[in-house]
Amino acid sequence: MYRVIAAVLAAAACTQPVQAQTSPPPAAEPTGETLTLDRALELAGATAPGVEAATAGVRAAEAQRRAAGLRPNPSINVEAENVIGTGPYSGLSSAETTVGMSLPLELGGKRSARIGVADAQTARARLEVITAQADLRLKVTQAFVEAAAAERRLGVARDQRDIANESLRGARVRVRAGRASPLEEQRADVQRINAETALAQGERSAALARANLARLIGREPGRLDLAWFERTDGLGPKLSKSADGTLALALAQADIATADAQVRLARSQRVPDLTLSAGARRLEATNDVAAVFGVSVPLPLFNNGRANLDAARAQRDQAEALRRGAVLDAQQAIASAETEVANAEANARTAAGPALAAAQEAARIARIGYREGKFGQLDLLEAERTLAQTRAAAIDALAAYHDAQARLERLTARAPSITEDRP
Known part of the structure; x- marks a missing residue:
């Protein structure tokens, strides 16, 4: 009988179209507007402590710039x-x-040197605001992905609970009619208990994921945009992204600019x-x-003032070495993230497409065969277990894809031009 199911799986994988759906949305969805990722990012940005702290740092740096220019x-x-x-x-x-x-x-250009240090520190503070916003975007995206995945897993758990209840009813009918042994009813009842337990776990996980998202956006999430969760980018060759111009390297370069300004200040103080x-x-x-x-x-x-000058020069050398290290780390992290995105995208398309279609078809045939007495209960249980595992794998693959994509976007976030914002 296993050979029959295997043959059905293989045939369905070759004939069924690719499907992006992993399971229908939960029946009891909350009412109200659908919360999209963009809307979640907008809500989170209004109350983000990290962004507020970075913005306060800019104000402090600008005040220090004004103080540096005083005689x-x-x-x-x-x-x-x-x-x-x-x-x-x-x-x-x-x-x-x-x-x-x-x-x-003051002689030796001390005032202009102080202003140069303050300008470099202000520029870095503005970069930290952009960095805080990029970090917030990653955190909110990951929380949104986890909440959407939890919603999908909860939907799968509800479906499996309903299937387990239906299987138990069918087993009881067969046992009462003398067409099956009481062992089949016991197996079906165990399956129902496990499905109820999995559903309770899914409800708790979904509640936790939604609560975490609510903490970031400052309100209850409501209905999530699950259609976004199911989408993936198109397959095909993609250009590798460069580390040049990213926030990580811009921060390292800003540290070098600050160190250069500190050297000029130490030289002027002599x-x-x-x-x-x-x-x-x-x-x-x-x-x-x-x-x-x-x-x-x-x-x-x-x-x-010689010791202060030597210290400033050493700190400048340290900043340059850290910048070179940041380049290597950024290049390695981007290459790894690009590989993770490609692998996760392939896994998501396979798990949510041909594999899921084949598992659904096998489970459908096994249910029909079981009701007609052509398949045994073990065949049915195996098909249902395969379907549940495939649906879970599809959800996990989609979550891994979106998480990897969000991390890649954070690593390749571009640094804006900051010179034009200087006072």
Whole structure:
């Protein structure tokens, strides 16, 4: 009898058209609008903590950019000399009071170097916003895929429960009519119990997947766009995607730009600054007033800034090495993801197409043959088990395909031009 079923499977695989459906949607679908992936992404973007944190980082970087462009503040100096001493200086009659102002003058391009560092950090902060949005898209897509797959698995579990109940009723009729042994009824009852257990597990899994999606989008998902879940891209040769211009490499390049700016800043800080001062001095004894001028220059005897410059250069070398490593990692990850997408797409088309059609036809023939007494119960159970496994494999293959596709899109997400957004 197994040879009969195998022959039916082979014939159906050759003759049946490719079918994308794995199982009909659950009968009790929630009412309301159908939640598409694009709508889920839109809802999640409105309340995403990661994106909000990255946006706050941009505001902080822009504030630091404004602070970097400010010049040093002047100082007001007040001095009193020749007071509270001895002899003629015991009081205030010989006091010399000086009131003046000091103004630091930055040399060596320190201000422009600070601005360069702040600009590089601001550019990286804007890239982090795009990266956070890409990460959110991946997370929401994966949650949407898992929820859709759970809905499909739940539909399969309900179908298997109904089939198990029908098989139990048929077995009872055969046993009551004396056409089968009570063992057949026991087997059918075991199948029903297992189907009820699988249905309960499917309901819990679907509830969990929907709850996870709801946490991301901030509301109940409602009815999901299951038609999107069943679609795959067309087969055929595809161009391999390059790692150039991706977010990962753009972030690494932004780190190099920041390190270069830090080197320029460290180099500028080796140039001593001048402090100019000017004031007026009043001599209490003669009631005369005289002008006072001064210039101060720090002497770089102990700290000439060489160590800071060496550290900045080493960090620049580190950033360059990390960028080269990021290129290799990105290329490897993209190649692996492209292979996973191709394999998952082939598995999805096979499992949801010829294999599923053949399993459905074999189960249909086995049910008819069992009712007519041509097939035994074991043949029927084997056909039903094969159908359930094929439907589950089709759902798993579609979920794996969409997950691999989402990860590939995240790896190849392009970095926008950020120079035009600088203030």
